[in-house]
Amino acid sequence: DTAVSQTPKYLVTQMGNDKSIKCEQNLGHDTMYWYKQDSKKFLKIMFSYNNKELIINETVPNRFSPKSPDKAHLNLHINSLELGDSAVYFCASSPTHFGGTGELFFGEGSRLTVL
Amino acid sequence: AQTVTQSQPEMSVQEAETVTLSCTYDTSESNYYLFWYKQPPSRQMILVIRQEAYKQQNATENRFSVNFQKAAKSFSLKISDSQLGDTAMYFCAINPQGGSEKLVFGKGTKLTVNP
Numbered sequence: 655d656t657a658v659s660q661t662p663k664y665l666v667t668q669m670g671n672d673k674s675i676k677c678e679q680n681l682g683h684d685t686m687y688w689y690k691q692d693s694k695k696f697l698k699i700m701f702s703y704n705n706k707e708l709i710i711n712e713t714v715p716n717r718f719s720p721k722s723p724d725k726a727h728l729n730l731h732i733n734s735l736e737l738g739d740s741a742v743y744f745c746a747s748s749p750t751h752f753g754g755t756g757e758l759f760f761g762e763g764s765r766l767t768v769l
Numbered sequence: 770a771q772t773v774t775q776s777q778p779e780m781s782v783q784e785a786e787t788v789t790l791s792c793t794y795d796t797s798e799s800n801y802y803l804f805w806y807k808q809p810p811s812r813q814m815i816l817v818i819r820q821e822a823y824k825q826q827n828a829t830e831n832r833f834s835v836n837f838q839k840a841a842k843s844f845s846l847k848i849s850d851s852q853l854g855d856t857a858m859y860f861c862a863i864n865p866q867g868g869s870e871k872l873v874f875g876k877g878t879k880l881t882v883n884p
Contacts, residue, residue: 687872699871744814760814763813
């Protein structure tokens with residue numbers, strides 16, 4: 655039973671298209687995150703949500719719009735895709751926003767390739 | 770702001786030998802957690818070990834142990850009896866407490882275990 659699941663795992667699309675990546679966690683966690691891993695494997699936070707409320711927005715272009723319909727789901731929509739958006743996008747969750755162990759539980763990642 | 774530095778982009782070790790991966794960090798927070806995550810070729814991010822900054826005792830998990838030097842802001846990972854399955858990218862990360870909770874990663878060390 656997958657704890658943090660992302661769909662799709664792989665996505666290949668043309669420049670200029672709009673695409674979405676979905677994430678669901680069944681751990682009962684309050685906080686969810688999107689991280690981007692670039693071609694050099696560097697992981698950088700993009701967004702975090704706590705109980706559907708946006709907490710962190712790390713200078714991400716506004717073509718990226720996260721949406722959290724409930725605390726178990728955090729989706730990422732990307733408009734007008736650019737070549738530089740090609741990366742692996744990781745969804746993660748953690749039990750509490752302030753306090754706790756600080757550990758994040760990651761999904762398997764979604765590899766986005768923009769042609 | 771938190772920063773994490775991993776000075777060894779790549780390392781290799783013979784099977785059954787011991788290897789140490791280096792990590793230094795910087796933070797103004799007094800309380801924080803430090804982590805080592807492993808990312809095998811499957812892409813999944815797997816927690817290897819966690820250390821609470823207020824604990825002086827070094828964390829251990831089976832073959833994995835850390836050398837935590839708080840004054841020096843150093844957090845190295847020792848892998849004993851290396852196995853082929855240890856081949857992966859290893860990321861050091863910090864998560865401060867008391868503020869916006871997010872994991873900040875180093876750039877990773879690619880470890881190859883040779884037979």
